[in-house]
Amino acid sequence: MPSFIASAVLALAALPAVLGVPLGRIQPPSLSPLKFTGCTVTAKPSLPANQTLVVLDSTLKTHFVGLGVGVQNYTCTDGKYVSAGAVATLYDVSCVYGTPLFSQLPDIALKFNFQRSSISTEIGRTLGKSPLALGDHYFVTNSAGGISPKFDFTKSQSVSTFVVAAKKGNVASPAGSANVDWLQLNKVEGTMGTQVFRIDTRKGQPPASCTSGTLSVPYSAMYWVMDA
Template identity: 45%
Template sequence: MALLVAATPAGLAPDTCSAAAAKMDLPANQTQLVSPTTDPLFVLLGVGVQNYTCSASTLTYTSTGVVASLFDILCLDTTPAFAAIQTLGFDVWKALPASFTADDLGAKIGPPLLLGFHYFVTSPSGTGLSPKWDFTSTGKFAGNSSAFVLGAKVGDITAPADPAVNIDWLALNNAEGSLASKIFRIDTVNGQPPTSCVAGSADISVKYTAKYFLY
């Protein structure tokens, strides 16, 4: 993922870049995802896998969560690379061997571009799972036990391009943690499972990338 480093303007560390120009490009004529009026706190590229298991009753795959590394792309928002960073990133990610995990990628790139990790944990209610964006173990937030957010989905639209391949765009509100109050997943690339499965099939992981805006 050297493109993250190469595409970042020379001499600019993530902390020096303004979020004032960072805007989400959302589809018109929909109300599920609405841009906040404030600037984002973080603009991230998520690189990882969507995990699925085969439902014996429906013979379709159901989601069991996600594992992704989260990279700071705020400094790219005024560059030509920003619009396509999720596609460029996916092309590199797809070409890597299956044995090279999202965690390996995060460790390879490291801080300051690596801000954290994205995965699922038990929901605050104790039932079900919640997505977590976790900055507690790396970069400038390392050791800060409150640098995370659990999300509760409040909006969902199919990907505007190739929704059979690309996972949905989402809006989520804070369910726990102090990292952000709202989370958006947009500009998704890949991540959808096959449309059917055979009972007893092994669980699968499908590579994906996406932009995450945290407010």
């Protein structure tokens, strides 16, 4: 079975025929020939209205736009699942922004049952050496003894391209309670960005109760990294 990334690429390539729109109308206007990664996005993330918990600093610009695909981890404590962080890979979808495919990517990601190793193989087969994988998202121990989210793009960018962040605010997903919250994360350490937003989330929530053990729940989301 092809990976969701390959399917997304094929879907993007097929859009002109499906929509009856010339290719030049749906590809990033400054690109010729069509690229799949490394595009500049001048737009900013669209956040829920009438709330003050997840707020974009209007002075910041979009630095990276990534599709995150992975799992939310939980530990059973006193009969309820408590977050134990997450592990995900972030893929560069900057060149898909502005096409009808962009809003479908989180759903596409969840429709395929895949192994992380097979994704890399399929990406290489489909896109050659194009750096589609931006990097990894995982959690690290912080000075207070808890855990903090880290976005590590050092494999695709430079050795200093990472950010460790802290949650500033969260709002429930507008698409339903089965999805993990939308988040605003502010930089604590690193050079990659000042704010990171997790939006357009799909799945990732645990059951309401538990008896013991740990649980990993698949999820996907869009991540916007903002910087000056």
